[in-house]
Amino acid sequence: MYQKPMRLRRCQLAVPGSDEYKMAKAVASSADHVFLDLEDSVAPSAKKAARPKIINALKTLDWGDTVRCVRINDLESPYAYGDIIDIVKEAGEFIDVIMIPKVKHARDILWVETLLRQLEQDLGLKKQIGLEALIEEVEAMINVEEIASATPRLEAIIFGMGDYSASQGVITKSIGGQADYPGDVWHYARNKMIIAARAAGIDAVDGPYADFKDDVTFTEECKRALTLGCVGKWAIHPAQIETALMTFSPDPDELALARKLSLAYQEAESEGIGAIQVDGILVDAASVRIYRNTITRAEQMGL
Ligand code: COA
Ligand code: MG
Numbered sequence: 001m002y003q004k005p006m007r008l009r010r011c012q013l014a015v016p017g018s019d020e021y022k023m024a025k026a027v028a029s030s031a032d033h034v035f036l037d038l039e040d041s042v043a044p045s046a047k048k049a050a051r052p053k054i055i056n057a058l059k060t061l062d063w064g065d066t067v068r069c070v071r072i073n074d075l076e077s078p079y080a081y082g083d084i085i086d087i088v089k090e091a092g093e094f095i096d097v098i099m100i101p102k103v104k105h106a107r108d109i110l111w112v113e114t115l116l117r118q119l120e121q122d123l124g125l126k127k128q129i130g131l132e133a134l135i136e137e138v139e140a141m142i143n144v145e146e147i148a149s150a151t152p153r154l155e156a157i158i159f160g161m162g163d164y165s166a167s168q169g170v171i172t173k174s175i176g177g178q179a180d181y182p183g184d185v186w187h188y189a190r191n192k193m194i195i196a197a198r199a200a201g202i203d204a205v206d207g208p209y210a211d212f213k214d215d216v217t218f219t220e221e222c223k224r225a226l227t228l229g230c231v232g233k234w235a236i237h238p239a240q241i242e243t244a245l246m247t248f249s250p251d252p253d254e255l256a257l258a259r260k261l262s263l264a265y266q267e268a269e270s271e272g273i274g275a276i277q278v279d280g281i282l283v284d285a286a287s288v289r290i291y292r293n294t295i296t297r298a299e300q301m302g303l
Pocket of ligand 2: 163
């Protein structure tokens with residue numbers, strides 16, 4: 001069975017797979033994860049020509065610890081099978097995960113997995129390639145629970161607000177921004193997806209915010225996603241990377257407090273006590289579970 005590797009996804013940077021200059025810049029950036037895109041940022045006339053550029057970027061750039069991802073075209077397009085076959089054949093050992101856009105059902109994920117399994121066997125690849133899927137169609141939102149648990153290979157689901165807006169008919173000023181609506185226009189959909197991801201034990205990632213000069217709103221959206229349980233957010237431009245990395249890294253004071261209270265609780269428990277107060281705050285088994293989330297995130301970052 002596929003063992004999910006630990007991967008940081010505080011910031012997933014999108015870059016057009018047709019643009020060699022930007023791909024080199026993206027890979028050299030501080031983003032945890034870079035996805036070389038074959039889908040919406042690449043014009044139909046440039047899609048096939050982008051494949052060898054992506055293969056070259058995977059094989060020749062110095063990726064360091066950055067997660068190496070390729071976003072293929074959607075499964076209703078004529079390109080998806082060719083994207084997978086060409087790229088895995090030529091650069092299979094240099095890919096960590098494949099991102100699948102516009103899924104609607106669990107069977108979409110399984111179709112990619114079946115093709116991947118054949119390729120991996122045929123090519124004798126030692127490492128299995130992981131999967132990520134975009135939840136950006138209303139059908140996907142309805143089926144998000146079955147999608148999230150479709151296969152152990154699925155490591156993360158991402159809320160893609162751009163296509164989701166089109167699919168549902170949501171009216172916003174720019175992709176991923178807010179709307180003329182009381183409250184957070186994304187609350188229901190984003191929260192629903194995060195719940196499905198957590199129940200399936202996979203990462204929930206927040207999608208793009210197109211207005212890359214507006215750091216105030218970007219920060220706000222990062223915080224909203226973090227608060228509800230996302231592990232990270234997309235960047236569509238280098239200007240967004242640092243804000244995402246910072247927001248999705250545990251705050252040092254919060255981490256110190258989580259460690260202090262967890263330790264105090266462990267000591268109390270060893271004396272047979274299940275609820276204590278530390279500096280006027282109740283600490284019980286549920287608090288320790290909450291602190292555990294912060295501590296686990298910090299450990300993943302080597303803090
Ligand atoms: N990855 C790496 N580098 C990027 C980048 C990205 N996503 N976006 C911009 N850059 C680079 C530019 O090449 C430029 O480099 P330079 O200073 O060495 O010349 C620098 O960052 C500043 O870019 P800027 O001039 O502000 O923007 P631009 O006009 O070059 O590009 C976009 C703007 C929106 C076209 C570009 O950010 C982009 O293509 N974003 C990703 C789109 C995408 O992948 N969409 C699919 C997922 S939603
Ligand atoms: Mg999309």
